[in-house]
Amino acid sequence: MASLQAIDGLSECIVRAVQEHIEKTNIEWPFVNNLTRPILRVEAFLEDGDHDLAPRRRSERIASQTLELTELMTPSSSQSPATIVPDSNSEVQTSEQEHTSSVEIVNEHASTALDAESDEARRSGVGGLRIAHFNSIQEDPSEHQRQMQTEDRIFPKRRKVVPQKFDFQPSTLDKLVIGIWEQIHGSISLDPQAIFEQFQVHPVSNSQVVQSNVSSAIVSLNGDLRTLEDNTFSKMNAFCRKVTQASRVCRSIELIVQARWVELFEEQIQIRISSNPDLSASKHRRATFMEACQDFGWSEKELRNKMAIWRGYKEVKDAAGWAALVFAGMGIYRFCKYRVGFDKDAMRRLRSLRPRLEVAADTLHPHWRQLLSIVGEQSVIRYKGHPHDWVIFEDGSDPVSLCSTYTQYDPYFTFEHLEESVIDERAWGCDDPRWVPHSNALARTSNTFICAACGEKQSDDPKLNSCYCFPRLFGCVKRSPPPVQVFRTSDGRNNGLLALTSYERGGAVGEFVGLITKGVRHLDVMDSSTAQASYQIWQGRQGNYTRFINHSCKANAQFQQFNWLDTQRVILVSKGIEAGAEITVDYSDRYWGGLDKKCLCGESCCRYRRDK
Numbered sequence: 001m002a003s004l005q006a007i008d009g010l011s012e013c014i015v016r017a018v019q020e021h022i023e024k025t026n027i028e029w030p031f032v033n034n035l036t037r038p039i040l041r042v043e044a045f046l047e048d049g050d051h052d053l054a055p056r057r058r059s060e061r062i063a064s065q066t067l068e069l070t071e072l073m074t075p076s077s078s079q080s081p082a083t084i085v086p087d088s089n090s091e092v093q094t095s096e097q098e099h100t101s102s103v104e105i106v107n108e109h110a111s112t113a114l115d116a117e118s119d120e121a122r123r124s125g126v127g128g129l130r131i132a133h134f135n136s137i138q139e140d141p142s143e144h145q146r147q148m149q150t151e152d153r154i155f156p157k158r159r160k161v162v163p164q165k166f167d168f169q170p171s172t173l174d175k176l177v178i179g180i181w182e183q184i185h186g187s188i189s190l191d192p193q194a195i196f197e198q199f200q201v202h203p204v205s206n207s208q209v210v211q212s213n214v215s216s217a218i219v220s221l222n223g224d225l226r227t228l229e230d231n232t233f234s235k236m237n238a239f240c241r242k243v244t245q246a247s248r249v250c251r252s253i254e255l256i257v258q259a260r261w262v263e264l265f266e267e268q269i270q271i272r273i274s275s276n277p278d279l280s281a282s283k284h285r286r287a288t289f290m291e292a293c294q295d296f297g298w299s300e301k302e303l304r305n306k307m308a309i310w311r312g313y314k315e316v317k318d319a320a321g322w323a324a325l326v327f328a329g330m331g332i333y334r335f336c337k338y339r340v341g342f343d344k345d346a347m348r349r350l351r352s353l354r355p356r357l358e359v360a361a362d363t364l365h366p367h368w369r370q371l372l373s374i375v376g377e378q379s380v381i382r383y384k385g386h387p388h389d390w391v392i393f394e395d396g397s398d399p400v401s402l403c404s405t406y407t408q409y410d411p412y413f414t415f416e417h418l419e420e421s422v423i424d425e426r427a428w429g430c431d432d433p434r435w436v437p438h439s440n441a442l443a444r445t446s447n448t449f450i451c452a453a454c455g456e457k458q459s460d461d462p463k464l465n466s467c468y469c470f471p472r473l474f475g476c477v478k479r480s481p482p483p484v485q486v487f488r489t490s491d492g493r494n495n496g497l498l499a500l501t502s503y504e505r506g507g508a509v510g511e512f513v514g515l516i517t518k519g520v521r522h523l524d525v526m527d528s529s530t531a532q533a534s535y536q537i538w539q540g541r542q543g544n545y546t547r548f549i550n551h552s553c554k555a556n557a558q559f560q561q562f563n564w565l566d567t568q569r570v571i572l573v574s575k576g577i578e579a580g581a582e583i584t585v586d587y588s589d590r591y592w593g594g595l596d597k598k599c600l601c602g603e604s605c606c607r608y609r610r611d612k
């Protein structure tokens with residue numbers, strides 16, 4: 001009896017899969033107009049796969065279901081609110097269509113009864129077919145949602161690197177800038193305290209000299225090495241981390257001291273000229289240079305070569321500020337040594353980056369300015385709070401506070417930055433509607449979490465985790481700060497989100513984090529559902545940077561569902577995002593349908609320009 005029921009379940013599954021396929025593909029049925037009550041019969045047979053035997057004799061029909069197509073509407077595919085207009089990027093079209101239909105930002109204007117009426121009006125009298133609302137399968141909405149969940153396992157494929165005839169590499173300036181952003185958002189701590197403790201390095205006040213007590217540094221390092229006698233890997237990890245950390249901070253100190261040295265060198269020449277104006281400026285310059293060679297113990301050539309690079313550091317500092325030096329990666333050496341593209345445009349670009357770098361450095365590394373005391377600079381931080389409490393301008397204007405960009409819409413605007421979503425207890429009590437019980441009985445009983453996408457074990461403990469679907473977000477030691485900034489758009493969309501480094505296709509940009517609630521109407525909100533519950537993620541007052549992502553009809557990211565530790569998450573996955581690009585998603589036709597708003601994405605394929 002139980003096995004018969006299981007077979008029944010199979011036929012329902014088959015029919016639902018077929019139904020869902022029809023719904024999505026808007027099949028143009030041949031001959032359907034000749035039928036008064038079109039139905040689609042779906043049958044399944046159990047047969048012996050041995051083709052030498054006559055199959056008909058052993059064919060056993062195990063499933064037979066019909067789908068009534070009588071109520072099929074006839075919408076044009078481009079106008080139906082449930083239809084996804086194909087992305088011009090045909091490579092990922094299939095999975096994107098599937099995902100955007102399962103997870104959507106919904107503006108409730110789009111789902112009012114009024115819109116339902118207009119949908120009906122739109123559907124009648126146009127070509128194409130749509131699945132009937134009433135069919136032989138008695139489906140409730142939750143069952144339907146379960147099907148959406150399985151589709152969600154399809155992720156955009158990572159693009160294969162195809163060797164191109166013209167491979168445009170990033171310029172040395174691009175590399176320098178990306179390197180700086182990577183360092184600022186990386187895990188290296190630039191708290192000078194750490195290095196001072198490690199190497200006993202103390203800045204000397206009123207002097208540009210750094211005294212390092214090398215012997216105590218060696219003692220300190222040897223102390224660490226001695227502890228390696230038990231030779232554990234984790235001790236070596238800790239030691240190596242300390243050394244790398246210390247060396248990284250030393251590198252920053254080196255750059256700022258060398259840039260400052262160039263300034264002092266020029267000042268010294270001026271002092272000489274004013275004390276002895278009879279001697280020519282070039283003679284004073286030469287004398288100052290020779291004095292430096294003597295102090296350094298270097299040949300003229302050696303110092304001249306070094307000075308050329310150091311001069312570059314100073315110029316970068318003058319344009320982009322000290323943060324550019326402190327957080328520069330290796331790219332700065334190449335940029336200043338070979339000076340490819342080291343021109344006025346480069347300096348203009350660096351100048352416009354200055355406030356943006358300072359926002360990121362101050363908010364993510366509140367102690368970084370202490371390093372500047374070594375060269376006698378101000379160490380008071382300028383931008384306090386969360387990195388996304390500041391809205392930056394691409395033209396280099398002074399950043400403004402996030403709240404100030406919303407007061408014209410809401411004088412009491414506040415925004416709390418969250419790492420994880422919070423459950424609205426008034427809506428859900430103590431339940432998390434995102435909970436997805438694992439279908440694998442073994443996993444359920446053994447209390448392990450198996451990834452539905454890769455089949456590997458998931459754990460918050462990186463040592464136990466083997467699911468690497470989205471390692472930036474899940475199963476990692478800690479989420480590093482996302483390399484993004486909230487920026488002021490210049491075309492009336494208020495704020496948006498900028499990618500500071502590139503995001504490879506298929507990689508996670510972030511989790512859509514906010515208040516897990518329900519019943520939000522007339523506001524931008526994310527609708528999502530599991531087989532058990534439909535819920536919403538609202539970012540109006542709490543959330544993370546994904547809140548600032550605008551819509552584009554040619555988006556470079558998409559929302560997807562992903563289950564982590566049996567809890568459904570909505571994540572933003574890159575479709576290939578260039579460093580410096582605005583991150584956008586397609587809010588879906590459901591969002592825009594019936595909404596009295598113009599899309600300002602500016603794409604030639606824009607579906608909601610509405611300028612007619």
Ligand SMILES: C[S@@+](CC[C@H](N)C(=O)[O-])C[C@H]1O[C@@H](n2cnc3c(N)ncnc32)[C@H](O)[C@@H]1O
Pocket residue numbers: 493494495496524547548549550551552598599600601
């Ligand atoms: C999730 S928010 C995105 C961030 C928003 N721009 C802000 O400053 O808070 C969605 C809102 O941004 C605006 N928006 C996003 N994309 C848009 C687009 N392509 N055209 C016009 N407005 C857009 C709309 O006002 C929409 O209600």
